[in-house]
Every structure is written in structure tokens, then in C-alpha cells.
Amino acid sequence: MAAEIDVQIARFESFFSDHSASLNGDLTIERLCEFGWLLKPRRTAVSLPVGKSIGLTLMGITHGNEWAGAAVLNDTLSHIAAGSINLNLPVAFVLGNPWAARQNKRFLERDLNRSFARQHPRLQEERRAVELMNVLKRTAYILDFHQTMRRSDRPFFIFPYSVQSLAFARQVMPRLTVVTHWGKPFSAEGMCSDEYVISQGGTGISLELGQNGLDPYQIAVGVDAALWAIRSAAMTCAGDEGSLRRRVSSCEADLYTWASIVPWPQTGFVELIEGLENFREVRSGERLGVVDGQPLLATGDGKILFPKYLTRQQQSQQTSRPTEVLRIMRPLRIEELPTS
Ligand SMILES: [Zn+2]
Incomplete structure (x- = not known):
């Protein structure tokens, strides 16, 4: 390949x-x-x-x-x-x-x-x-x-x-x-x-x-x-x-920013549910997977960004552990953007 x-x-x-x-x-x-x-x-x-x-x-x-x-x-x-x-x-x-x-x-x-x-x-x-x-x-x-x-x-x-x-x-x-x-x-x-x-x-x-x-x-x-x-x-x-x-x-483009970042835990394993893809809609409280044995719940309504699916083997190597599990985005209005 x-x-x-x-x-x-x-x-x-x-x-x-x-x-x-x-x-x-x-x-x-x-x-x-x-x-x-x-x-x-x-x-x-x-x-x-x-x-x-x-x-x-x-x-x-x-x-x-x-x-x-x-x-x-x-x-x-x-x-x-x-x-x-x-x-x-x-x-x-x-x-x-x-x-x-x-x-x-x-x-x-x-x-x-x-x-x-x-x-x-x-x-x-x-x-x-x-x-x-x-x-x-x-x-x-x-x-x-x-x-x-x-x-x-x-x-x-x-x-x-x-x-x-x-x-x-x-x-x-x-x-x-x-x-x-x-x-x-x-x-x-x-x-x-x-x-x-x-x-x-x-x-x-x-x-x-x-x-x-x-x-x-x-x-x-x-x-x-x-x-x-x-x-x-x-x-x-x-x-x-x-x-x-x-x-x-003549064109309108969708604008998003992230409302939260789920950090990768210091220890233990992360297992996300299947089908979390970029821009997949989630609801507040929805179960997204298991982090270190505890349920991982969406902290708000929004869309998924950069979900990290890693095998247990990848997760057990310290060097391949990422810093975050995923981000949750929310729509952004142009008026919210800083002016300078
Ligand atoms: Zn890249």
C-alpha cells in the first residue's frame, strides 16, 4: 500500500x-x-x-x-x-x-x-x-x-x-x-x-x-x-x-466551533460506540462510549469532531495515546466572532 x-x-x-x-x-x-x-x-x-x-x-x-x-x-x-x-x-x-x-x-x-x-x-x-x-x-x-x-x-x-x-x-x-x-x-x-x-x-x-x-x-x-x-x-x-x-x-457556509473537548484519560481504556463520525449529531446526555470503565456522555447537543478509535493495543503504548477522545461542536453565529 x-x-x-x-x-x-x-x-x-x-x-x-x-x-x-x-x-x-x-x-x-x-x-x-x-x-x-x-x-x-x-x-x-x-x-x-x-x-x-x-x-x-x-x-x-x-x-x-x-x-x-x-x-x-x-x-x-x-x-x-x-x-x-x-x-x-x-x-x-x-x-x-x-x-x-x-x-x-x-x-x-x-x-x-x-x-x-x-x-x-x-x-x-x-x-x-x-x-x-x-x-x-x-x-x-x-x-x-x-x-x-x-x-x-x-x-x-x-x-x-x-x-x-x-x-x-x-x-x-x-x-x-x-x-x-x-x-x-x-x-x-x-x-x-x-x-x-x-x-x-x-x-x-x-x-x-x-x-x-x-x-x-x-x-x-x-x-x-x-x-x-x-x-x-x-x-x-x-x-x-x-x-x-x-x-x-452569494453563498452561505455553515460555521461551527467546539463547545467541549473530551480529554484522553491518564489511565485505562477508551471504547467509543460504533458510528461516531465527523459531523454526526449527538444529544446532551447521549452515551458515546466507555472511558476507564465509566460511561462517556455527551456534554451538550452538537456534532462530533475528530473521534479517536484506538485498539487496546494502541492504547497500551504510552507513545500512541492521544491527548483527547473527541470534540463536540455547536453551530456558530457570525455575530459571536470576536471583532479584532
Ligand atoms: Zn491532519
Whole structure:
């Protein structure tokens, strides 16, 4: 099975070596880091925000077992090579954690998407985060592609709320559900890629395409999002947001935030009932499973996000115990969002 991701990783690397001559008419190629490349238009009227030299970063396999992101980047590159989209600003293409992807693992030593801006980087993913931070620091916009462990009834955006990040998500895919949060970081473990870009004055969003695997529908959604991210970032940087406003204003997207996070217990086992998938509706008091011998009840009405089903064997290894069991989301009204 791992061969499929090997093909995608090889396709990614060979794109930049094979095209180093043929793309050169309009674009230059610059190597940013391992599995990180910048495509830069030779001539452009678009000027980037002060301090930024990368207009957009498209990133995939930040989590190694979420392979669709690599295919999305490769298919987007094919569109660029075919000339079906113009690049008016420098766009970086980054495979976050191909080493974990080759083993079909979320990470090898530490979750890369909780490893940005950490003190004393030591573990493999912490060192990779340091390399990527050099790219992300320079990045005005990032779209990071992810997939969920369990099924989802839809693709959805997830990111820390800011006026700019919500506007960017709506421009990229106006109809897509947005899950957002503010006030506290996504996870107590460390910073995500989008959080890091935001902390450096950029705009960051992540897109969950659906359950992990190389699903053609999900890849098509991702490519559509990538192409619109390129257009939106360029048009916004050029101050030409008029047509984007028309694209966004005719569509209503569902907004959610989480009302509660169920932490993974210190000891014992978690057993969830079957069928808890992303966006599955739950009622307050509904039995969701058993945690350490005690019933786990929904703390409110809402929808399930990121349920973690782990075998007893996985749970008995300290290193593979996650920090949380699931989240419960509630609908969010736009008026509830902070104004600054
Ligand atoms: Zn992920």
C-alpha cells in the first residue's frame, strides 16, 4: 500500500527536476528545503505584504497518514505546467512529513502539526518544523491539506479565527463548512502550521478533505481549493477583491466551533460506540462510549469532531495515546466572532 505514496512523493520531486528547464520561460524554481519548492513568476504586478516573499504556501502530508494532500499538490502542479492557471505570485509547495507518510504514520516521533515554535527542538518532527518555519515565516497565505481518521460527511475548513483567515477560506471555497475557534490554541501540545503563519503576521487555514486515503473526490476538492487559493491570494495582494466579493456574497457556509473537548484519560481504556463520525449529531446526555470503565456522555447537543478509535493495543503504548477522545461542536453565529 505504501507504494502509492512513494509514487506521489517521487512525482513531486521529479516535477521540479523535470521542469527546471521547460517552466523557465515564465517561472523560476527555487529549492526552499527538503521537499519544499518555490515557483516564482519572472514578471508580476502583484506586490506582497511587507516582510513576505512567498505569496502562498500549499502544504500536504503534514500528517504522514493523510496522503491526499500529496496528490492535491501534484495535480495542482500539473495544472500549472499545462498552463491552465497563471501564477501571479510566488507559490511554495511543501510536503510536510514524507518520512512518516512512507510508513503511513501520522508522525514518527512527535506530531509535526503541534511542533511549530517549540523551545529546544530535538525530536525529528521538531527539527523538521524548524526548517519549515523558515518557509512559513516568509508566507503571506497558507492552505494546509489534511484528512480525518474517521469518515466525514463533508470536507471542511478548520483554523484559528481571524477576519483575514475567514475571508480567505470563504474566497477559496465559499460553500464549505468552517470550523473555527479563538482565544485558546487548537491544542495544548504545540502550534499548528496555520497558527504559526498567523503568529508571523500571515493568514493561515487548513482544509480537512475527508477520511484519509487517496480518494478521487477529495483530491478534486483539494485541487479546486488550491487553484482558488492561488487566485484569491494574488487578487487580495493586488488589492483586486471586487470579483472575489461577488464569489463569496452569494453563498452561505455553515460555521461551527467546539463547545467541549473530551480529554484522553491518564489511565485505562477508551471504547467509543460504533458510528461516531465527523459531523454526526449527538444529544446532551447521549452515551458515546466507555472511558476507564465509566460511561462517556455527551456534554451538550452538537456534532462530533475528530473521534479517536484506538485498539487496546494502541492504547497500551504510552507513545500512541492521544491527548483527547473527541470534540463536540455547536453551530456558530457570525455575530459571536470576536471583532479584532
Ligand atoms: Zn491532519
